[in-house]
Amino acid sequence: MTKPSVPNAGPICVPCRLAAIGAVVLVMAGGFAYVAGWLTPQRLTPHRVINAFETDNGSHPGFRRNHAKGVCVSGYFDSNGNAAALSSASVFAPGQTPVIGRFAIPGGNPSAPDTSVPIRSLALMFTQHDGEQWRTGMNSVPVFPVHTPEQFYQQLVAAKPDPATGKPNPAALKAFYAANPETQPFQAWVKGHAPSSSFANGSYYSVNAFRFVDANGEARAVRWAMVPETPFAPITDAQKNEKNFLQADLAQRLQDGPLRWHLIVTVAAPGDPVNDATLQWPAGRQQVDAGMLVIEHETSQDDGPCGDVNFDPTVLPTGIQPSDDPLLAARSAAYSLSYNRRTREEALNPNLHHPQPNGGRS
Template identity: 70%
Template sequence: MPATASPGQPRVCVPCRLAAIGAVVAALAGGFAYAAGWLTPQRLTAQTVIDQFQHNAGQHPGFRRNHAKGVCIAGYFDSNGAAASLSKAAVFAPGRTPVIGRLAIPGGNPTAPDGSVPIRSMALQFTQADGQQWRTGMNSTPMFAVRTPEQFYRQLKAAQPDPATGKPDPARMKAFLAANPAAQALQAWLKQHPPSSSYANGSYHSINAFYLVDTKGQRHAVRWTMRPEQPYAPLSDVDKGVPSRLADELSQRLASGPLRWHLLLTLAAPGDPTDDATQAWPAGRRQVDAGTLVVERAHAQDDGACRDINFDPTILPAGIAPSADPLLAARSAAYALSHQRRTREVALGAR
């Protein structure tokens, strides 16, 4: 995760930005969580959440605390200019912007079989010619299971393995789902949408809402999706048993040429929620195809360019702004602490 943020970037809070570039120490975790606006009376902090990830997955020094297993990608974004009227960000002007990214699966175990989870993720860093960056982390689901950091922490607690079995207690997870109907909605969606057979043929969604800001200062609420040119196919039962099927298959596809996704910007209508990631916007909202992501190369994450990037979704160029979704501040704080821990572990000889 890069250790610098571009000058002039809008930030949620200075401590979060400093944490994201590795300039603070773990003792400030509570401080930046408070500044980010998600420290609760129950003392829920970035440290509490990241510690819970470690309880669930075990200790894996040098790796991300979530989405630990992945592969680096590199290429460029070819903007067609269609979104230039909606945002003054240079990334939307006609032309190419270099991109470094990462494809991964959720979870804190870097050796987990690819078939162990039904979700894939895509994280990207666009670097504009003026040095400003746009970082985004997307999932293969169009909504999230919970609305608030507190609910997310309770979900992690419910999924904590029972020491006697090494697996989550079904009763605890059932109780969590009963208390959180939105999480049930996501489970229902996953049953209707089997995981893709490849990183290359899956769609990836921002889930959280943001604002595009045009040259007149007008704000346009938006979510985005990376839609692949490769046709979707579900993961087969046979491939579920291949531990690293996704990375291997990606390399095979890239040997035949670049892979492409279209960046679709979905604009909110009046009344569409911008602070609740559990609610997908209705079909039929205006969409703008802003251009094409072209992935040319993939590299192992151990030494790839994505290894040290903090894909904090609140690192944004002028022309893109965060919404009031409480998960965004929480993600920024948690990603920063995860980055601080793993880069320190690497410096001490891990991996």
Template identity: 70%
Template sequence: MPCRLAAIGAAVAALAAGFAWTAGWLTPKRLTAPRIVNQFEANGGVHPGFRRNHAKGLCVSGYFDSNGNGAAISKAEVFAVGRTPVVGRFAIPGSNPSAPDASIPIRSMALLFSLANGQQWRTGMNSTPVFAVHTPEQFYAQLQAAAPDPATGKPNPAKLKAFFASHPETKPLRDWLASHQPSSSLANEAYYSINAFRFTNAAGDTHAVRWSVVPELPYASVDPQATRDPDFLQNELDHRLQQGDVRWHLILTVAAPGDVTNDATIAWPSGRQQIDAGTLVIQRATPQAEGVCRDVNFDPTILPDGIAPSDDPLLAARSAAYSVSYNRREREEAAHGVATVHSSTGNHP
């Protein structure tokens, strides 16, 4: 039981680190982006030149083929009929760029849509439909509870148990992690925006929306034999793409009046309107050291006209924390050089 709790706790903590927030909300000692990034550097170690979370990943590219349905709720050009080039990144949570793919059950997908009018839509998604916590106090307490015990190098199960007991809002995510077997591929997993956004159409009507990308491939749980390969996710995707493109459907879920938009721990009820806005097509993958995603900061608040942040406090906080991480790894590269940073792993932030 302690081992299972520690595994779930580590997964929750790693996911949270990827959504680390900031703002001047805590007093008297202000919770800032550098403080948060410093904490998960302390938790996961510093690997110069790499992202502070989701350090291990690979770049992908392709396009989004819009069917025009999304234009009913957003005037963003990406939802007009036609194709939009996309670059992206698959990753697993965690600060170690050499971590085995089987070390955590969560997969992540980040995308950058380059619209013809020069605007961009950037999004970072996870394979979990909800988040663990929704306030800065909760997040910082969680990150501290997940700090490695010096004696074991792993989170202390007693501290994690105490944190979860005092924060019942973490239960939906913990239940999902406990019941959802890791996927066998990056290509057969669904990915979720988790946060809500505001979509405005050409008539000026605004709706709260969350989205997901749902694979055309059927979900399959991982074969334990496959996990003997520490890079099985990347290798499986490389092999799959040699056989042809991989596709997901972009599903826009529209909130009903009264649905919570500022709390990512709460899933919206089933039965909400869903719009299939088109098909995401991934055509190729490349190692991140030389890939198109290498220097992209997938800030989820970089949005085109027709999409805007909601009142979810995670969004501005994610933007700030991502900026700190990006600036640190860029300074490290400038100081030490790309060859030094990547000499051991070949990966890149």
């Protein structure tokens, strides 16, 4: 079998007005809720950012403030040993590691239509035999719209829905984009790529850079992607008229057998940006097929194993370290606050757990 490479799905021109792009950027950003705990309270705090998400998405007690609509999955990672030279993490030694995961769409509304955004996400928790965990949150877009936590918060403010229309104010978004040209690669990618027709046939990217550390202590900057064996197919016209199709599609596919993704690790070259998630690395970088992610089961997140997992991407085993990307510490701080709020709400009101099609409480 030919080793897959991280794909650049063929461009598909999709006319998109400014307000629509603003909504996409908002919900995509919602998947990451970035704000650093080390920023001073006078400037920015996790509470201000999470409060902004609650304002923009409405009140949904017991749910994640972002990626509220999703489904639990489980399976394993079958390492081929190829990445063991890059990282001493035992997940890369030959053999299998159990995995709990979660497919979702960005946004804080658990009842949002699957067609409300063109982005899909995949979060995973690998539990190594030594008890250490590797948690990662990935999206189907290889870049992030902004570079810093401050920009992210400004974007939230600009994308606040107008009560009269329920949509972001195009003038506010236009002003934000003009002041932040870093958003252009993300906007261009969204305009040029159709959303996938399934969770199963999408690629998922780490977006942020990390560092793999080998047994000798040598560190290399890397990004990774989950590349599906299922051929990519764009969303169909019939699906565009459906509110909930992604979970049903996933369940149907799993009835026919497990789904598989190659874990492709891309190694940075000297000079590649490792602290800016708005920039892709040039083509031609070293890529390592580290093994196969195998998803065997899906379960409603109302009672599934992913419900109580905080997919904090800075929970890393020995052999993997965060880079100096300022968004990583920010992600961790905001994920923690979101987790604490929803679990407190659940503890105070056990009746919050209401199963929904392709939705969930977490």
